[in-house]
Amino acid sequence: MGFSGLSFGFWRVMEIITLIPTLGMLAWFVHQYDVTNRLTPRSILVMFIVSVLAAAWAIGTLFLYSRAKHSAKFVAFVDLLFVGAFIGAVYELRGVSNADCTHFERSSYSGSLGDAITISGNVWRPRTNKTCAMLKASFAFGIMNCIFFFLTFIFALLVHRNYEGKREKVVVKRTTSHVSRHGHRSRSPRHSHHSSRRSHYV
Numbered sequence: 001m002g003f004s005g006l007s008f009g010f011w012r013v014m015e016i017i018t019l020i021p022t023l024g025m026l027a028w029f030v031h032q033y034d035v036t037n038r039l040t041p042r043s044i045l046v047m048f049i050v051s052v053l054a055a056a057w058a059i060g061t062l063f064l065y066s067r068a069k070h071s072a073k074f075v076a077f078v079d080l081l082f083v084g085a086f087i088g089a090v091y092e093l094r095g096v097s098n099a100d101c102t103h104f105e106r107s108s109y110s111g112s113l114g115d116a117i118t119i120s121g122n123v124w125r126p127r128t129n130k131t132c133a134m135l136k137a138s139f140a141f142g143i144m145n146c147i148f149f150f151l152t153f154i155f156a157l158l159v160h161r162n163y164e165g166k167r168e169k170v171v172v173k174r175t176t177s178h179v180s181r182h183g184h185r186s187r188s189p190r191h192s193h194h195s196s197r198r199s200h201y202v
Contacts, residue, residue: 002159002162004155004158004159004162005065005155005159005162007151007155008065008152008155008156008158008159009062009065011148011151011152011155012058012061012062012152013062014148015054015055015058015145015148015149015152016055016058016059016062018141018144018145018148019051019054019055019058019141019145020055021137021141022047022051022137022138022141022142023048023051023052023055025134025135025137025138026044026047026048026051026138027048028134029044029048029131029134029135030044030045030048042092043092043093043095044093044135046088046089046092046093047089047090047092047093047138047139047142050082050085050086050088050089050142051089051138051142051145053082053085054082054085054086054145054149057078057082061075072156072157072159072160073156073157073160075156076152076153076154076156076157076160079149079150079152079153079156080149080150080153082145082149083146083149083150083153086142086143086145086146086149087146089142090139090142090143090146093135093138093139093142094139096132096135096136096139097136097139099132099135099136101128101129101132101133101136102127102128102129102133
């Protein structure tokens with residue numbers, strides 16, 4: 001496995017690592033809308049479907065790499081399609097990009113250090129909206145996978161070029177070997193016939 005093959009495998013693993021949590025978070029949203037008998041928003045549903053398909057494709061082509069490299073050109077084409085699919089999914093989910101998922105709230109506290117001393121005051125504590133944070137994380141992972149699938153698209157093309165180059169070398173080597181053997185056999189009878197004529201005249 002050359003540099004392009006190792007790079008392809010590395011970025012495939014990165015795709016899987018970022019897609020699995022995306023699937024988990026978006027599946028939670030789909031389940032919540034399904035439980036309340038409401039339609040899942042298109043922005044969430046599109047990203048969820050694209051992530052499911054992309055995760056299945058990434059896992060399949062990673063574990064079947066020995067077969068996938070024979071059709072690396074097709075793998076590159078599908079990866080390019082996923083680049084476009086993630087761009088569309090990120091565009092649909094763009095509304096969460098400007099959302100402020102974390103804010104600070106003022107809360108009071110009090111305590112005592114005995115019967116005579118009482119401590120009280122106010123403190124600012126961060127509060128995070130979990131649903132907003134999950135959507136924003138899915139949005140970020142979607143952008144990352146646009147880049148990751150573009151990289152695997154490039155490396156798949158390099159794998160295809162290297163594989164085709166090796167095949168051409170093997171074909172040329174076999175053809176040269178076959179021609180050399182054929183030429184050696186065709187020259188042998190002539191040499192024997194010529195030597196027999198010489199012995200006859202002598």
